[in-house]
Amino acid sequence: MDWKTKISDSNPNGAVIRGYDLEELMQHKSFTETIFLLLQGHLPNEQQTKMLNAIFVSSIDHGIAVASITSARTALSGGSPLQAGVAAGILSIGDFHGGAIEGAAKMLQQNKDTPAAQIVKQFVEQKKRIPGYGHKIYKSADPRAQKLLQIAEELGIAAEYCDKAQDIQNELLAQTEKQLPLNVDGAIAAIISDMQFDWRVGKGLFIIARTPGIVAHLHEEMDEKPVRRLDNYEYAGEKGKKLP
Amino acid sequence: MDWKTKISDSNPNGAVIRGYDLEELMQHKSFTETIFLLLQGHLPNEQQTKMLNAIFVSSIDHGIAVASITSARTALSGGSPLQAGVAAGILSIGDFHGGAIEGAAKMLQQNKDTPAAQIVKQFVEQKKRIPGYGHKIYKSADPRAQKLLQIAEELGIAAEYCDKAQDIQNELLAQTEKQLPLNVDGAIAAIISDMQFDWRVGKGLFIIARTPGIVAHLHEEMDEKPVRRLDNYEYAGEKGKKLP
Amino acid sequence: MDWKTKISDSNPNGAVIRGYDLEELMQHKSFTETIFLLLQGHLPNEQQTKMLNAIFVSSIDHGIAVASITSARTALSGGSPLQAGVAAGILSIGDFHGGAIEGAAKMLQQNKDTPAAQIVKQFVEQKKRIPGYGHKIYKSADPRAQKLLQIAEELGIAAEYCDKAQDIQNELLAQTEKQLPLNVDGAIAAIISDMQFDWRVGKGLFIIARTPGIVAHLHEEMDEKPVRRLDNYEYAGEKGKKLP
Amino acid sequence: MDWKTKISDSNPNGAVIRGYDLEELMQHKSFTETIFLLLQGHLPNEQQTKMLNAIFVSSIDHGIAVASITSARTALSGGSPLQAGVAAGILSIGDFHGGAIEGAAKMLQQNKDTPAAQIVKQFVEQKKRIPGYGHKIYKSADPRAQKLLQIAEELGIAAEYCDKAQDIQNELLAQTEKQLPLNVDGAIAAIISDMQFDWRVGKGLFIIARTPGIVAHLHEEMDEKPVRRLDNYEYAGEKGKKLP
Numbered sequence: 001m002d003w004k005t006k007i008s009d010s011n012p013n014g015a016v017i018r019g020y021d022l023e024e025l026m027q028h029k030s031f032t033e034t035i036f037l038l039l040q041g042h043l044p045n046e047q048q049t050k051m052l053n054a055i056f057v058s059s060i061d062h063g064i065a066v067a068s069i070t071s072a073r074t075a076l077s078g079g080s081p082l083q084a085g086v087a088a089g090i091l092s093i094g095d096f097h098g099g100a101i102e103g104a105a106k107m108l109q110q111n112k113d114t115p116a117a118q119i120v121k122q123f124v125e126q127k128k129r130i131p132g133y134g135h136k137i138y139k140s141a142d143p144r145a146q147k148l149l150q151i152a153e154e155l156g157i158a159a160e161y162c163d164k165a166q167d168i169q170n171e172l173l174a175q176t177e178k179q180l181p182l183n184v185d186g187a188i189a190a191i192i193s194d195m196q197f198d199w200r201v202g203k204g205l206f207i208i209a210r211t212p213g214i215v216a217h218l219h220e221e222m223d224e225k226p227v228r229r230l231d232n233y234e235y236a237g238e239k240g241k242k243l244p
Numbered sequence: 245m246d247w248k249t250k251i252s253d254s255n256p257n258g259a260v261i262r263g264y265d266l267e268e269l270m271q272h273k274s275f276t277e278t279i280f281l282l283l284q285g286h287l288p289n290e291q292q293t294k295m296l297n298a299i300f301v302s303s304i305d306h307g308i309a310v311a312s313i314t315s316a317r318t319a320l321s322g323g324s325p326l327q328a329g330v331a332a333g334i335l336s337i338g339d340f341h342g343g344a345i346e347g348a349a350k351m352l353q354q355n356k357d358t359p360a361a362q363i364v365k366q367f368v369e370q371k372k373r374i375p376g377y378g379h380k381i382y383k384s385a386d387p388r389a390q391k392l393l394q395i396a397e398e399l400g401i402a403a404e405y406c407d408k409a410q411d412i413q414n415e416l417l418a419q420t421e422k423q424l425p426l427n428v429d430g431a432i433a434a435i436i437s438d439m440q441f442d443w444r445v446g447k448g449l450f451i452i453a454r455t456p457g458i459v460a461h462l463h464e465e466m467d468e469k470p471v472r473r474l475d476n477y478e479y480a481g482e483k484g485k486k487l488p
Numbered sequence: 489m490d491w492k493t494k495i496s497d498s499n500p501n502g503a504v505i506r507g508y509d510l511e512e513l514m515q516h517k518s519f520t521e522t523i524f525l526l527l528q529g530h531l532p533n534e535q536q537t538k539m540l541n542a543i544f545v546s547s548i549d550h551g552i553a554v555a556s557i558t559s560a561r562t563a564l565s566g567g568s569p570l571q572a573g574v575a576a577g578i579l580s581i582g583d584f585h586g587g588a589i590e591g592a593a594k595m596l597q598q599n600k601d602t603p604a605a606q607i608v609k610q611f612v613e614q615k616k617r618i619p620g621y622g623h624k625i626y627k628s629a630d631p632r633a634q635k636l637l638q639i640a641e642e643l644g645i646a647a648e649y650c651d652k653a654q655d656i657q658n659e660l661l662a663q664t665e666k667q668l669p670l671n672v673d674g675a676i677a678a679i680i681s682d683m684q685f686d687w688r689v690g691k692g693l694f695i696i697a698r699t700p701g702i703v704a705h706l707h708e709e710m711d712e713k714p715v716r717r718l719d720n721y722e723y724a725g726e727k728g729k730k731l732p
Numbered sequence: 733m734d735w736k737t738k739i740s741d742s743n744p745n746g747a748v749i750r751g752y753d754l755e756e757l758m759q760h761k762s763f764t765e766t767i768f769l770l771l772q773g774h775l776p777n778e779q780q781t782k783m784l785n786a787i788f789v790s791s792i793d794h795g796i797a798v799a800s801i802t803s804a805r806t807a808l809s810g811g812s813p814l815q816a817g818v819a820a821g822i823l824s825i826g827d828f829h830g831g832a833i834e835g836a837a838k839m840l841q842q843n844k845d846t847p848a849a850q851i852v853k854q855f856v857e858q859k860k861r862i863p864g865y866g867h868k869i870y871k872s873a874d875p876r877a878q879k880l881l882q883i884a885e886e887l888g889i890a891a892e893y894c895d896k897a898q899d900i901q902n903e904l905l906a907q908t909e910k911q912l913p914l915n916v917d918g919a920i921a922a923i924i925s926d927m928q929f930d931w932r933v934g935k936g937l938f939i940i941a942r943t944p945g946i947v948a949h950l951h952e953e954m955d956e957k958p959v960r961r962l963d964n965y966e967y968a969g970e971k972g973k974k975l976p
Contacts, residue, residue: 079338094323238507263970567826582811
């Protein structure tokens, strides 16, 4: 099968990212600016760079108790090298852990021209949850979501998708009489949509953000004793069966 | 880079494994026999097949508390599909979890012509642990190791490597005055060495054996609620620092 | 989160799989029988064991050119250990590579009481492909599918799902006037459904089967020079852009 | 096993990274600064931030032909989700692909007080390659290494390890009469050592840098047809064998 790319190239004369010389990027552009360039094909302005930094930092690490960290540290503890631990951590990032960013961005972008009331009506009729809304602990407002939206507002990034995301929150209250606040995944989804990111890189942005957190935890795990083992579980199956 | 293989081929006229027609193998040979064929290049006899079955069954699943199962179930719980969960489980299989099979087989095969006393002397002088010896719980004898060696004995598989493995156990006691019994990893290492398996597939045999256990646990995990989260941990780091 | 399992346990007194003592299984049951036990909770009879062996052997290895092997060998060539290569190989097993087993088994099991004609009508109306039918090369009949169905017939395993699978093939011809023969994924899906396997382990059976093939290829790759690099690709992107 | 961390925490009152409030970091610190904080435990100064940006950008993406990209795109092409593709890509990052950073940093840090001449003498006597030196194409000087060292010089980052790295290059020429220039991996190793990074995160820095490149390539792969298959390979094994 043919291998073809428009993203980058590297040969003895140098490397190029989206048309720019890699050595020039090294000298003049930050990691975050170059990530934006890679994913969108053009350089960000100052506001977009600040916004993307805020999004990455918001997801960089949420402690040892989350699935992506415990699976990573468990894998490393068995004696696998760092790259294997990072992979095991990233494999925990799915529809229920970081994945709502993608789900919410897809919902917003695919319903660009549908009014909030109608979007909510469809989900309510199908008895489906709208991705990006509701939080186990924050019943009325998710502070991290609000902080990101405030930054997006200040930077002039917030536009139609951020508006729509908040309209949906209001419609949810009106139509279901339940408070289902826009959560941090939903806020990131709305902001990256206003920044013209394809919803299909939503999970990718979360993975980029979380990888340094995984690496830091694996570095710490290197000083722990092998091998992680559950110290509390229940065997609820059969016992004492005899072979025929 | 050139891609070349001596193992297998598949084309519209059919598939071949080590020279044999795949459809004939399907009809006349078991999974275990075909695994032996794949890895060694020739078909096993009846004793080798029984021995390999016993080795695979011995490692197939040791409960929910081990690293390969908890990392797999944690990954799936985040919303990733089955293949991602299996991969996360296999990534926990390293030098400290299943990996001693490879270490012990390497030690045995690379010291084929070295007397047991001298092997032990070298490890003792370098203050290194000999892989495949010692067990947290079984201080004098590991029952699973003994069962495997007994089967190898009965089938006429046990030969120079099984003898050497037991000589090393005796030398360890003589030279260190500590009981470090041959454990299940060490027993498998000795037996597969007597079966002419390259030590470099030692970890591979364990991975083949454990994959069905991981799949069974992931099937069970599919009915659990997302997302796995540690309910007991300690944050021992700093708090309340202010940005400059 | 609570960890609970009905599958297996292991403690200093021994290990148990679905109620049976692991040491007894080692001595009396094959790898394939124990895999069946793990996944279904009871031991297979002789016919089920033969059938499962045939299914595993049919999928064990299809050469170096398929995605699961090239991704595995590429990963190992970068210097990662065996377990990382196996994981990279398994990660290539998705909806389009081995995954049709799961899709077809789901379709069959969820339409247990729906006549073949109606199933086909629904897919045709929605302009969707029915998983498990059609083959790039075999336009009228997939020989490996036929061989598996013949074995299922001979062993008395083939029942309602195998019948339904063939009815669907006939209906496809009748309703679309296209020959879309039951392929090997579809045949496995029908047979495992008649063996009472949950469709949700369909991809898992393929992964179990293919893991030894991946290990064999990685063993071969260990003697190749690092690092795999495409020797033929096209850079179709921009060049010579200047930073502002 | 006890789970304990000094890195980060998250609870309903907010999240903390190395003692700093996550919301404050979101607002005031860049992604790169927060990565430095995560890995080193304190915030970087302006020069360190610029240097780390240059290192990340230098490794972010080197085209479609490298192992980490082809394994990632191959995995995705089989129908697995983004996170599985990213994991497959990262699993290609090993001792021979990105891993020399770690090897070279280890060599430098573990020989902190050994003169360059003696380090080279040891490697030469053991007939081992010194990690971080030599390049397939650049026989006398690796331009990317030189650019990074120049930036390190300008920022006042370059210190004892950068000096040592260049002394080793000179000693290699003197003792072996071969030109083995410090390559980009070796230059990064020297610079991160002068920045006080533990050599055990060397591969981690490369993984963090490359993850966005992998995500960008997977985004592009989403529009390709499934499934990647080698179109050129050789089957060099046996044929036409008959079962006994």
